[in-house]
Amino acid sequence: MSVAGESGGRAQQMRAKAQELTDAAERATDPQERKRLTDKARRLQEESKQQEDGMGGQGIDPMY
DSSP states (O other), X not given: OOHHHHHHHHHHHHHHHXXXXXHHHHHOOSHHHHHXXXXXXXXXXXXXXXXXXXXXXXXXXXXX
């Protein structure tokens, strides 16, 4: 698998985990726990977006 494919797979895993955390936050009854889970899900979503953006415009030449 290529580096881009691995990064894309990692980003997809992060989004799936973020969705799991969002679902758990919706079920949480404790407001602090809900906020913690929501914040963590948001961070994972942002990281996955940055990871995808980072591999988007890369050329073959590392000096490009």
